[in-house]
């Protein structure tokens with residue numbers, strides 16, 4: 001199973017000067033625990049070309065097995081992708097250039113443009129876009145094995161189950177928001193916001 005990593009910190013592009021050149025995209029980010037494997041950038045495939053001319057990637061990796069106890073510390077992770085023999089000016093078709101690349105993690109996305117507008121940094125941070133959150137990809141990985149085990153034990157509440165979290169979403173949100181859960185330390189506000197947004201978007205599985 002692969003999952004979007006927790007956060008992306010930087011996205012860089014480099015042209016390898018072959019003829020035609022290859023575009024190498026390198027993203028650096030963080031997972032919520034160590035021992036994630038196989039970090040990759042997975043290119044989105046489009047039916048119609050995106051209006052902003054930006055190629056999107058998901059920054060994914062494979063989480064450690066559920067039965068492995070891992071410390072809750074953020075771990076750095078790097079992944080690269082190559083677009084071979086690229087024709088930047090005609091990437092999306094004749095005279096439709098590639099504007100840049102964007103890498104998506106769970107909590108954010110980062111965009112790097114070839115030609116940043118004057119006065120704008122080349123690297124723009126965007127909030128997670130609307131309508132994309134799902135329990136399996138965005139919410140389920142926020143719960144640690146210890147959260148799931150403890151809450152099944154004390155309240156028979158299975159935080160690993162979409163149905164259970166959907167049924168108890170309001171009380172879970174209240175406890176995350178007031179910082180009383182998890183019992184060993186509150187979530188960062190960005191994660192609580194993400195959970196709230198998942199609720200308001202319809203609790204997609």
Ligand code: HEM
Nearest residue numbers: 143146147150151154155159171172175176181182183184
């Ligand atoms: C993200 C993780 C967690 C969430 C969302 C969560 C959520 C909740 C919720 C919603 C309740 C109230 C249930 C009810 O009133 O029926 C609760 C109670 C409780 N939880 Fe958690 N929990 C989490 C992690 C943990 C952990 C790691 C422990 C570790 C000991 C824990 C221990 C307890 C205990 C002892 C109660 C009952 C006492 C009380 O209501 O404060 N929980 N939790």
